[in-house]
Amino acid sequence: MAAATKPKLAVWKFASCDGCQLTLLNCEDELLAIADAVTIAYFPEATRAVVEGPCDLSLVEGSISTPEDAERIQHIREQSTLLVTIGACATAGGIQALRNVADVAEYASIVYAHPEYLSTLATSTPIRTHVFVDAELRGCPIDKGQLVELLAATLAGRAPRIPTYSVCVQCKARGVTCVAVAHSTPCLGPVTQAGCGALCPSVARGCYGCFGPQDSANMTGMTERLVAAGVPRADVVRLYRTFNAHAPAFRTESERLAASGPQGGRQP
Template identity: 70%
Template sequence: MVEHAHTHPHEHEHDAAVATEPTPPDARPKLAVWKFASCDGCQLSILNCEDELLQIAESIHIAYFPEATRAIVAGPYDLSLVEGSITTPEDVKRIHEIRAQSGTVVTIGACATAGGIQALRNWADVDEFRSIVYAHPEYLSTLDTSTPIASHIDVDYELRGCPVDKTQLVEVLAAFLNGRKPRIPTYSVCVECKLKGNVCVPVATGTPCLGPVTQAGCGALCPSYGRGCYGCFGPQDSANTEAMTRQLAELGMSNADIVRVYRTFNAGSPEFAAASDQAAAASSTGGPT
């Protein structure tokens, strides 16, 4: 780019122009944030990073993030954060396009990693829903299932939670910028309870709690206030759901209640889906799980 120097009104017109160096292209890696079927809570978690996000923005170019800015920079993108599950034929096409123009894809939140609360449709009649809810269901184009992003494309990393934990989110971004693997725990919420010195709510009060089979990351938020964990971070890496189901039954939960506790934010995760199916089968026969 060539700029002309500002001249004093009395200076001669033939004074030479001042040439500057060309503006270098933005060398920062480009970040894109995409939304599919979701509540936007995980994108809000990004915005809630506040000071941390400002520091990260110095090292990464936020090229596409409609929730934060109207500015759009064309791809390809070095890092894509994807929120939401796949629920329409258009979603399937779009997620493949995103994968094609993204160097690294990280799915964020329960919707993107396990189908989200909308995965409850996987056990229901979607046509019946449409006929009841919508005046003109013929205008809708939807799938019978809600599925995680990894069911359709290769995903480089999954970040759990409903919503994602902002500390873990910053860790993933920092790890990407430094070319290392994120340090995200895969052990259970029970470990977090022990680290915080929490009293075990199932043992102390008989409160049903999914902590033993749920991945850490929330800081044992619910048990810290005397509530049972309800599994918003999904199954941990070695979830023993059979033992968990037996304990829930011993704590007084019916088979129908056990089905419901597994079918929440991470209903579409294979471990929780299988456990809920087993409890549902037992409920229909009237026998134990």
């Protein structure tokens, strides 16, 4: 393929840990083939070179948490034909969205001696709060297989095959013993979107929801099940308030629980 006709790929970073864009570099077997199939227009973690926009595909990592970033994402959207968010920060605000249920001024004063040096917003919000998003990959971090599927589908001009069912489906398909049923281990698998391959149950651990809520999550049912298994309500709130705390289903249920009594109201 001639260089001029190769699609342009850009990777943008907002508030995040870099783990999702690292997942692209972790496609060791595919990386050079991907690099051959696209022109990398902007990917500062990997290259100094910058190619002028517009871009055919922008991958966006991280959440919007500063006034400057709220502006920057608008410019990126304008110059991107397709914009895909990668990971829990970009799709749900990330763990830094815990500030959304706290006082950010207090947060800043706990961490920094001079909060006045900082430029930060009171909230950490997902990219789609600010601009239209064409597709999203869940996960903290994203799954390498899903990323390769997304890139391959985009290059082929088809929709990526990204399941929206629960972790339980993958767990059964993998033949992993159900940790909730067999050992009464608290597990968010029933309400969490598949994609990781049921990693936590495969190491005898309950799912902690790092792919965020699945498309038809029964949150009150999940809460009842956890409470019946002996999980204190404050711990249930904490379970929902981690890497996808601002995702609507998790947020609504954690707010309902936190408001529902002295036990449930314990911070955070």
